[in-house]
Amino acid sequence: MNEALPIIDTAKFSEHLRVRGIRTEQQQILITNFKGSQQEQDLSAPTNCAGYGRIHHFRRPQPHPWPSNPLPIDPAARALGLPQLDEIQAQVFQNAICSWRCWYCFVDFDLLSANPAHAQFMSADDLLDLYVAERTRPVVIDLSGGQPDLVPEWSLWMSDAIARRGLTTSVYLWTDDNLSNDYLWRFLKSEEIERLRRSANYGRVGCFKGFDEKSFSFNTKAAPALFYEQFGLMNRLVTAGFDVYGYATFTGTSDNEMHILMSRFVDSLQEQVHPLFPLRTIPLRIGAFTPTKGRMREEHVKAMAVQETAMYAWNAELEKRFSPEQRAANITLHRLSQ
Ligand code: SF4
Numbered sequence: 502m503n504e505a506l507p508i509i510d511t512a513k514f515s516e517h518l519r520v521r522g523i524r525t526e527q528q529q530i531l532i533t534n535f536k537g538s539q540q541e542q543d544l545s546a547p548t549n550c551a552g553y554g555r556i557h558h559f560r561r562p563q564p565h566p567w568p569s570n571p572l573p574i575d576p577a578a579r580a581l582g583l584p585q586l587d588e589i590q591a592q593v594f595q596n597a598i599c600s601w602r603c604w605y606c607f608v609d610f611d612l613l614s615a616n617p618a619h620a621q622f623m624s625a626d627d628l629l630d631l632y633v634a635e636r637t638r639p640v641v642i643d644l645s646g647g648q649p650d651l652v653p654e655w656s657l658w659m660s661d662a663i664a665r666r667g668l669t670t671s672v673y674l675w676t677d678d679n680l681s682n683d684y685l686w687r688f689l690k691s692e693e694i695e696r697l698r699r700s701a702n703y704g705r706v707g708c709f710k711g712f713d714e715k716s717f718s719f720n721t722k723a724a725p726a727l728f729y730e731q732f733g734l735m736n737r738l739v740t741a742g743f744d745v746y747g748y749a750t751f752t753g754t755s756d757n758e759m760h761i762l763m764s765r766f767v768d769s770l771q772e773q774v775h776p777l778f779p780l781r782t783i784p785l786r787i788g789a790f791t792p793t794k795g796r797m798r799e800e801h802v803k804a805m806a807v808q809e810t811a812m813y814a815w816n817a818e819l820e821k822r823f824s825p826e827q828r829a830a831n832i833t834l835h836r837l838s839q
Contacts (some may be wrong), residue, residue, distance in 0.1 A: 716753030747782035
C-alpha cells in the first residue's frame with residue numbers, strides 16, 4: 502500500500518535501480534513484459550511485440566474543464582508532416598524500473614522494481630526487430646516506464662538504431678521522464694547528448710507531480726524538497742535545446758488556498774523553466790486503473806476531487822497570463838529557443 506511506504510531516498514534508490522536496469526556493455530535495457538500483469542487488464546488491445554509492447558491511443562480530448570491534450574499528437578504530426586489529428590497511435594515500450602511510487606500509477610509496482618519475473622534485457626535493435634515484424638506499426642515509438650531517464654542511454658541507443666535502419670523520417674521517437682534525476686547529464690557524454698538533441702523526429706516530455714511540495718510528496722512518496730528540483734531539471738533540457746514538453750498532475754490532500762499555490766506553481770514554470778513553458782505544459786486528469794484499486798484509500802479518493810479544483814485554478818492562471826490566441830495556438834509553435 503502506498504501510504505505504508507516510507508519516504509523514498511530517491512538518490513540511493515535510483516542508483517540501486519540503475520544497476521539492475523541496464524547492461525551498458527551489451528547496450529541492453531531491462532524491458533517490461535506485460536503478460537499476466539494487472540496493467541495488461543486495462544489495455545484496450547492485446548499486447549504486441551511478444552508481450553514487450555503495447556499500442557496506446559493518444560487522444561486529444563479531456564473532459565471539461567481539462568484542456569485538450571495535444572501530446573505527442575502535435576509534435577509527431579509536425580515532425581512527420583501529417584495533417585491535424587485528434588488521435589495518434591504509439592508503440593509503447595516500458596523499462597522495468599522507477600524511482601518513485603505514485604499511488605495513481607497505472608503500472609503494477611512489480612513492473613517498476615527490476616523484477617526478473619516480468620522483464621528481460623533487450624537492446625534497441627531487439628525492440629525494433631519486434632516492432633518491424635508487427636503488421637500494425639504506429640509511426641510514434643514511445644519509450645515509457647518506469648522511468649526511462651534512469652537509463653538515458655536507452656533513448657540514445659533507440660534513436661541511433663532508428664537512424665541505422667533508415668526510419669528517421671518515418672518514425673517519431675517520444676520519451677517520458679519523471680524529472681527525478683540528472684542521469685542524462687551524468688551518464689551520457691556531451692557529444693552523445695548533443696547527438697540525441699539533434700536527432701530528427703525526437704521529442705520528450707517531463708511530468709510535474711503535484712502543485713506544491715506537499716502534494717508532490719503525497720503523490721510520489723519522494724521527499725518534498727524534490728518538488729523544486731523538477732523545475733531545474735526541466736530548465737536544463739530547455740536550455741540545451743531539446744524539444745521538450747510538460748505534463749502536470751494535480752492530485753493532492755487539500756485544495757486550501759489553491760489559487761495561491763497554483764499561482765506559485767505557474768510562476769515557477771515561467772521563472773525557472775521558461776516564460777512560455779506553461780503553454781507547453783498539459784495537466785493530465787488522474788483516473789482509476791486496476792493496479793491503483795488496491796492502493797487507493799479515502800485520502801486518494803479526496804485527491805481525485807482536489808485535482809478538479811486545481812484545474813480551475815490552472816485555467817484561471819493561464820487566462821491571466823496569456824492571450825486567447827496564445828492559448829489556442831498549436832503547442833509546437835511556442836518556441837523556447839531561437
Ligand atoms: S513516476 Fe511514473 S512510472 Fe514512476 S511510479 Fe510515478 S507514475 Fe509510475
